[in-house]
Amino acid sequence: MSTIQLHNGMAMPTLGLGTFRLSPDDCERAVATALECGYRLVDTANVYMNERAVARGIAASGVPREQVVVQTKLWPTCYRRADAAAAIDATLRRLDTDYVDVLLLHQPAGRYLEAWDAMQEAVGAGKVRTLGLSNFDARQLHDVMTHADVQPAVMQLECHPYRQLESAQWLLEGNGIALQAWYPLGHGDARLLADPTIVRIAGHHGRTPAQVVLRWHVQSHRIAVPGSHDPAHIRENLAIGDFELDEYEMDDLARLDRDRAYFRMPGPLRRVAFTMGRPDFDAQP
Numbered sequence: 001m002s003t004i005q006l007h008n009g010m011a012m013p014t015l016g017l018g019t020f021r022l023s024p025d026d027c028e029r030a031v032a033t034a035l036e037c038g039y040r041l042v043d044t045a046n047v048y049m050n051e052r053a054v055a056r057g058i059a060a061s062g063v064p065r066e067q068v069v070v071q072t073k074l075w076p077t078c079y080r081r082a083d084a085a086a087a088i089d090a091t092l093r094r095l096d097t098d099y100v101d102v103l104l105l106h107q108p109a110g111r112y113l114e115a116w117d118a119m120q121e122a123v124g125a126g127k128v129r130t131l132g133l134s135n136f137d138a139r140q141l142h143d144v145m146t147h148a149d150v151q152p153a154v155m156q157l158e159c160h161p162y163r164q165l166e167s168a169q170w171l172l173e174g175n176g177i178a179l180q181a182w183y184p185l186g187h188g189d190a191r192l193l194a195d196p197t198i199v200r201i202a203g204h205h206g207r208t209p210a211q212v213v214l215r216w217h218v219q220s221h222r223i224a225v226p227g228s229h230d231p232a233h234i235r236e237n238l239a240i241g242d243f244e245l246d247e248y249e250m251d252d253l254a255r256l257d258r259d260r261a262y263f264r265m266p267g268p269l270r271r272v273a274f275t276m277g278r279p280d281f282d283a284q285p
Contacts, residue, residue, distance in 0.1 A: 001013050001014070001015065001038060001039075001040055001238075001241070002014045002015075002218060002241070004178050004221065004223060006130060006153040006154065006178055007151065007153050007176040007177075008129075008130055008153055010101070010129060010130050010153070012041070012069060012102075012130075012154070012178060012223055013039070013040045013041040013069060013223070014217075014218045014222070014223050014224065015039070015041070015214065015218065015223070015224055015225075015226075015237070015238060015240070016039060016040075016041025016042060016043055016069070016071070016223065016224070016225040017030060017031060017034040017039050017041070017042050017043065017225065017226075017227070017228075017234065018043050018182060018225035018226055018227030019031070019042065019043060019044045019048055019050055019053075019054060019227060020043075020045070020048055020182070020227050021048075021227070022048070022050055022053075022227065022229055023050070024049070024050050024052065024053035024284065024285040025053070026229035027044075027048075027050040027053035027054060027057065027229070028053040028054075028056045028057040028060065029057070029229065029231075030057065030228065030229045030234060031053070031054050031056075031057025031058060031060075031061065032057040032058075032060040032061045033231045033234050033235075034057075034061075034234050034238075035057070035058065035061035035063040035068065036061050036062070036063070037234065037235050037238060038238055039234075039238060040063075040067060040068055040069055041068075041069040041071065041223075041225070042054055042057075042058070042068060042069070042070055042071065043071045043072075043156075043182075043225040044070075044071070044072045044073075044095075045072055045073035045075070045104075045106055046072065046073060046074060046075045046078070046087065046091060046106070046279075046281045047073070047075045047106065047279060047281075049279070049281070049284040049285075050284065051072060051091060051094040051095050051281075051284065052094045052095075052096075052284055052285060053284075053285070054070070054095060055094065055095045055096040055097070058070075059096070065097060068101075069101040069102065070095060070097065070100055070101050070102070071100070071101060071102035071103075071104065071154075072091055072095065072100055072102075072103060072104070073103070073104040073105065073106035073134055074087055074088070074091075074103065074104070074105055074106060074115055074119075075087075075106050075107070075279070075281075076106065076107050076109040076110040076112070077110075077279065078115070079105075079109075079110040079111045079112050079114055079115040080110075080111055080114055080115075081111075081114040081115070081117055081118050082118075084114065084115040084117075084118035084119065085118040085121065085122070087281075088100075088103070088118065088119070088122045088127055088128065089127075090281065090282060091281075092127060094281070094282070094284070098126075098127070099126060099127055099128060099129060100127065100128050100129070101128075101129045101130060102128075102129065102130045102131075102132055102153075102154055103119055103122070103128045103130070103131055103132070104131075104132045104133055104134045104154065104156060105119075105132075105133050105134065105136070105144075106134050106135070107134065107135055108133075108135060108136045108137070108140040112140075112143075112144070113143065113144065113147050116131070116144055116147060116148055119131050119150075120148065120149055120150045123150050130153050130154065131148075131150055131151075131152055131153065131154075132152045132153055132154030132155060132156065132177075132180075133152050133154070133155050133156070134155070134156040134157070134182075135156070135157065136155065138168075138171060141155070141171075141175075141177075145175065151175075151176070151177075152177055153176070153177060153178065154177065154178050154180050154223070155168075155172050155177050155178070155179055155180065156180040156181075156182055156225075157179060157180070157181065157182070158181070158182055158183045158261055158262065158263055159179065159181035159182070159183075159184065159217075159222065160181065160183055160184055160185060160186040160192065160213065160262075161186070161192060161195070161198065161213060161216065161253055161256040161257070162186055162189075162192055162256060162257065162258045162259075162260040163186075163257070163258070163259055163260050163261055163262075164254065164256075164257040165179065166254075166257070169220075169221075169222070173221070178221075178222075178223055179221075179222045179223070180222065180223040180224070180225060181217055181222050181223065181224045181225070182225055183262055183263060184213065184214065184217055184222075184224035184225065184226050185210055185213055185214070185226050186213075186262055187262040187263070189262060192213075193209040193210060193213070194209070195209075195256060197252050197253065197255075197256060198212055198213065198253070198256075201245065201249050201252070201253070204249075205243050205245075207240075207243060208236060210226075210233075210236065210237060211236065211237070211239065211240050212245070214226065214237055214240050215240045215243065215244070215245055216245060216250065216253050218240065219244070219245055219250065220250075
């Protein structure tokens with residue numbers, strides 16, 4: 001498993017398991033399977049309602065907790081400073097751990113600078129190792145960076161061959177921030193994975209289109225967190241370390257960029273994020 005060294009010295013695996021939209025049962029099985037076959041990064045979030053399942057999956061895998069990079073996210077309903085501090089303690093309880101390796105602000109809504117202050121305190125207390133952001137734009141990133149004592153080390157954004165975010169990655173890398181791709185396979189879009197360029201490159205290497213796309217992410221110096229509950233897909237996604245795309249193939253893939261985003265926040269989540277409704281995170285199974 002290759003890694004990217006973050007600016008705080010932490011080695012971040014370039015491939016992890018995403019758990020967005022996984023039910024608790026599916027999440028528990030997926031995490032156990034992933035860790036057993038070699039993954040060492042698991043991405044979850046308060047609002048995914050499966051943090052407890054992630055903890056159960058880690059325990060079931062038999063992989064020592066200290067060998068797993070556990071990443072989770074605070075939801076905007078918890079961004080007031082006191083709420084954020086309490087939310088961090090609650091997420092540690094749900095994850096059954098003394099510390100989180102990476103903690104992100106999930107959305108740029110509400111009092112995110114207050115939340116950042118609480119997150120910095122958690123770093124000082126040893127509850128969190130690394131801080132980052134998810135779905136923030138350049139202006140909002142600047143807000144955090146000029147406010148922060150502990151600088152963000154990770155930015156999670158929707159990124160795939162049809163949305164390559166070259167300028168965003170250039171900005172992030174210039175500030176020592178690693179780009180982490182969610183929906184790295186375009187949310188499994190059949191059109192993307194059947195794109196003639198990707199299919200041709202996959203045929204040349206004897207690989208699947210998904211493996212080619214994930215290899216492209218790694219060679220582009222990004223972290224990717226594809227989600228799946230299918231054991232075959234989980235294993236397939238990891239098997240990308242023994243081939244390499246040449247410069248011509250990388251150039252061909254670069255020409256696929258269409259600035260196409262697949263995710264639009266559903267109505268209920270939009271209301272939660274921006275009118276500050278409050279999910280009962282501790283009610284999750």
